[in-house]
Amino acid sequence: MKIVYVLLGLFIIINYGLLQAGVLRRITARVGKRIGVPFYQPYIDLIKNYAIRSQFSHGVMFYLGPVFRLSGGVGIFLFMPLIFGNEIFSNYSMAGDLILIMYFMFIGMLGMALGAGEGGHPYSIIGITRGLSQFTTVEVPFTLAVISIAIQYQTLSITEIVAAQQGGIMHWTLMTNPLATGAAMLSFLGMMMYAPFNVVNAPQENPLGPPTEFHGTFLGMLQTNRVILGVMEAILFMNLFFGGATNWGILFIKAFLIYFYPVFVGAVFPRYRIDQSIRWFLYLPTALGILAIIFI
Amino acid sequence: MKEIINNIQEKFKISEVTEQRENQYFISVEKKDTIQLVTYLKDIEKFTNFILLTAVDWIEKGQFQLTYMLNHPSKKLDIGVRTFIERENATMDSAHHLWEHVATFQRELKEMFGIDFPGSPRVDEPFLLEGWDNIPPMRRDFDTKKYSEETYFPRPGRSTNDPAEHMKKKLYPNE
Amino acid sequence: MAEEKNYKIIQPDNSEENKFLKPENYKREVTAPDGNTFIVDPLNDYFCDAKPQPHAPNTIKVVEKFLNWARSQSIWVLGFGTGCGSIEIYPLMTPRFDAYRFGVQQRPTPRQSNLMIISGYLSVKTLKRAIRSYEQMQSPKFVMALGSCTINGGMYWDSYNTINRLDHYMPVDVYVAGCMPRPEALLAGFMELKKRIREGKGEGANQYAENFDWYKANQKKIIKDWNMPDYNW
Incomplete structure (x- = not known):
């Protein structure tokens, strides 16, 4: 019976993510004084990509790359409690903890590296090299923040961390451990890969990066994963730092605001080169993370 | 500028000097003196900026005319060195040792005229035309219209007007 | 120390076909570490050159109609600018014209694009690259040609190096006339293309696959320096 609820939750998350992506594209278009795409454009793109008639594969790993990526996104979803105190939408959070989720965040990238490598396009290899090096440095402040809150709450289970934050805004990690929240929110910018940290698939300079060779269904899977991964990372941060959610309404609002923050930063700031972004993550966010551990 | 031209005339056999503007002159020399003169202009008179090297097909005379355009950056002077070479088996001494980009010209x-420059780097590689097996297209005995009609599937129904005739008919229909 | 070569290049015969074959594409006889010798043909062995196959539309009418609607609403343009018209494509994405409204988006790689815009005259050298990009796009794919140069040669109709009619080299869905057409005309072209796709007439990829030999003969007639496999996707 659990699997039905999990699939229901996945269905809700995918639809919410697609709608949110469309709305956010419209918002960024408004920033540029354009009208922008219709809010249902991500749905159409997805349908069209799954309906591409001709497909080919460069090899086994090329085939498995998007599968790995998608399993990374779905893996995060499986072990994440969505609604606190709700048996139906807590997924398999009793079986996995924060470490497992951090592992799933990286495995997608690794699978993508194998797939893009077999694709053989030089741009995808440049892109994935940049992606891996940037993501490695993004993980540093995020891991420090996770260690900090693990010390603070004496647990790695997300459900228990959410439970400890119940009872008003003053109990949120945002208030009780602002240094860890700061480090993690700065690394969140790099995780979402909007500007200034979008050199991985910089569309002008390095056409599209890792997914250059992926088309049709492969691309559709990558798009699906992008939607799941984006929303799930926002929900992870909501659970860790912003008190979780007790119903779908609060979840949508909080996830939207957290997701909106890198988009907002990206609409304002220009792009970093890869060496600049790596250095940036190793200076301020890492320093904040270390302070968060010292002053816990 | 006058002074420079006098200097050149003392040292080289100049057949013709044309004053195009106050700061732009064209001088004509023999084929064998050309590279020597260009080297002199670059090293002694400091015309250090090479602008272009171009050719004109004088099919009636059976000759190509080459023009080396040089520029004096600080005094803002231009000088063109003209020379005639034979059209049959046209060859010319290379000047790529003076400026690297001469090799590209x-x-x-x-490629375009079939003038050979022995020793110039990559001179035999195709430049714009890949796989051209006709006579070089900028020679005047190459009929570009005929070639285009034979090769590129012209769409029927095209009509052209002579601009002068057409405008005359349109603007002054009664005359 | 010079590296010892483990292959021997086979000189091609002096036929018309091999006139412009580049040395790196010559066939070669390779000796493997185990002593066996075999022949490597770079043009056929390093690329897959199977002919394109026509892909039948979905047999269920309603589904095909729905998919065609989705295709018409989500047109991904390959950013391949030729000639002078590419400068007319960039304003499409600016607030003044804003082609995003109609689901038209630019895509930097041919693998993911559906629409190729040939934006102006094509020299023979560019045509080779354009064909290569077109063949790498996935079915269903559409071609839009801008300007009189692609229709009948335009002002370059008697040039020795620019083609006159694009539709002899790849199937064209929509021509936009003008020299050059303004972005408004391009938007009108997009509307026309959408109408065609929704009516199920956007089958250029199948047309290309069915008349493959005719297209290939036309292309090879003018691109003598071919040096690539016949069909490379």
């Missing part, structure tokens, strides 16, 4: 001339 020479490569283009080799």
Whole structure:
């Protein structure tokens, strides 16, 4: 019976993510004084990509790359409690903890590296090299923040961390451990890969990066994963730092605001080169993370 | 500028001097003196900026005319060195040792006019035309219209007007 | 120390076909570490050159109609600018014209694009690259040609190096006339293309696959320096 609820939750998350992506594209278009795409454009793109008639594969790993990526996104979803105190939408959070989720965040990238490598396009290899090096440095402040809150709450289970934050805004990690929240929110910018940290698939300079060779269904899977991964990372941060959610309404609002923050930063700031972004993550966010551990 | 021209005339056999503007002159020399003169202009008179090397097909005379355009950056002077070479088996001494980018112009001339510059780097590689097996297209005995009609599937129904005739008819229909 | 070569290049015969074959594409006889010798043909062995196959539309009418609607609403343009018209494509994405409204988006790689815009005259050298990009796009794919140069040669109709009619080299869905057409005309072209796709007439990829030999003969007639496999996707 659990699997039905999990699939229901996945269905809700995918639809919410697609709608949110469309709305956010419209918002960024408004920033540029354009009208922008219709809010249902991500749905159409997805349908069209799954309906591409001709497909080919460069090899086994090329085939498995998007599968790995998608399993990374779905893996995060499986072990994440969505609604606190709700048996139906807590997924398999009793079986996995924060470490497992951090592992799933990286495995997608690794699978993508194998797939893009077999694709053989030089741009995808440049892109994935940049992606891996940037993501490695993004993980540093995020891991420090996770260690900090693990010390603070004496647990790695997300459900228990959410439970400890119940009872008003003053109990949120945002208030009780602002240094860890700061480090993690700065690394969140790099995780979402909007500007200034979008050199991985910089569309002008390095056409599209890792997914250059992926088309049709492969691309559709990558798009699906992008939607799941984006929303799930926002929900992870909501659970860790912003008190979780007790119903779908609060979840949508909080996830939207957290997701909106890198988009907002990206609409304002220009792009970093890869060496600049790596250095940036190793200076301020890492320093904040270390302070968060010292002053816990 | 006058002074420079006098200097040149003392040292080289100049057949013709044309004053195009106050700061732009064209001088004509023999084929064998050309590279020597260009070297002199670059090293002694400091015309250090090479602008272009181009060719004109004088099919009636059976000759190509080459023009080396040089520029004096600080005094803002231009000088063109003209020379005639034979059209049959046209060859010319290469000037790529003076400026590197001359080699590119020479490569283009080799392709478009069939003028050979022995020793110039990459002169035999195709420049714009890949796989051209006809006579070089910028020679005047190459009929570009005929070639285009034979090769590129012209769409029927095209009509052209002579601009002068057409405008005369349109603007002054009664005359 | 010079590296010892483990292959021997086979000189091609002096036929018309091999006139412009580049040395790196010559066939070669390779000796493997185990002593066996075999022949490597770079043009056929390093690329897959199977002919394109026509892909039948979905047999269920309603589904095909729905998919065609989705295709018409999500047109991904390959950013391949030729000639002078590419400068007319960039304003499409600016607030003044804003082609995003109609689901038209630019895509930097041919693998993911559906629409190729040939934006102006094509020299023979560019045509080779354009064909290569077109063949790498996935079915269903559409071609839009801008300007009189692609229709009948335009002002370059008697040039020795620019083609006159694009539709002899790849199937064209929509021509936009003008020299050059303004972005408004391009938007009108997009509307026309959408109408065609929704009516199920956007089958250029199948047309290309069915008349493959005719297209290939036309292309090879003018691109003598071919040096690539016949069909490379």
